[in-house]
Amino acid sequence: MERVMKLAVFVGVIVVAVVSAVVLSHRLPEPRTIHRSDATPPSKAIERGRLVYGQYGCASCHGDDGKGGFANPNSETDEKVPAVVFVQEGYTKPELRDYLLKGNQKVGKERADGPAPPYCMPGGSGLGMSRNAASDLGEYLWSLYPEEEKKKKKQEKWQ
Numbered sequence: 624m625e626r627v628m629k630l631a632v633f634v635g636v637i638v639v640a641v642v643s644a645v646v647l648s649h650r651l652p653e654p655r656t657i658h659r660s661d662a663t664p665p666s667k668a669i670e671r672g673r674l675v676y677g678q679y680g681c682a683s684c685h686g687d688d689g690k691g692g693f694a695n696p697n698s699e700t701d702e703k704v705p706a707v708v709f710v711q712e713g714y715t716k717p718e719l720r721d722y723l724l725k726g727n728q729k730v731g732k733e734r735a736d737g738p739a740p741p742y743c744m745p746g747g748s749g750l751g752m753s754r755n756a757a758s759d760l761g762e763y764l765w766s767l768y769p770e771e772e773k774k775k776k777k778q779e780k781w782q
């Protein structure tokens with residue numbers, strides 16, 4: 624009788640072990656918390672463009688943040704070096720790339736009889752910038768567009 628009991632316990636232990644192994648291996652994965660932020664991470668092109676911006680010294684005229692504002696006496700852009708954060712408003716992406724390659728060596732004057740403004744916009748081509756680098760640079764400038772402006776535009780659209 625004792626042997627039968629022992630056998631029963633033994634079989635019982637094996638059954639429990641097998642059943643739990645099966646259950647464990649089929650268990651659904653733990654639900655994971657997905658952290659989502661509203662800000663989309665910068666694309667590779669934007670990251671490369673940021674480096675191009677540094678490499679070509681754009682900040683020396685347009686500032687680290689691209690907001691411009693350095694004096695450029697008698698230039699038609701409010702006598703200042705313009706900001707580069709609003710390019711979405713004035714260019715398509717291909718136009719922007721071409722502009723960055725070409726630049727503008729003849730900056731318009733505020734007063735026609737006044738002196739030529741001291742700073743012009745150097746073209747990337749003349750400095751060895753490739754088309755790819757120029758389009759990455761364009762992506763970077765595109766990404767600088769201030770969020771508030773986007774919100775304002777949306778509101779205006781629905782008014």
Ligand code: HEC
Nearest residue numbers: 679680681684700704705706707727730731742743744745
């Ligand atoms: C020597 C100073 C100088 C440097 C360096 C310079 N810029 Fe400019 N940039 C200017 C000036 C001045 C203008 C205004 C040109 C005009 O009035 O047509 C301008 C215009 C621009 C514009 C047009 C803005 C608009 O609203 O139409 C963009 C975009 C721009 N620059 C980007 C860049 C980038 C990117 C670099 C670096 C590769 C760079 N600039 C380097 C002086 C500079």
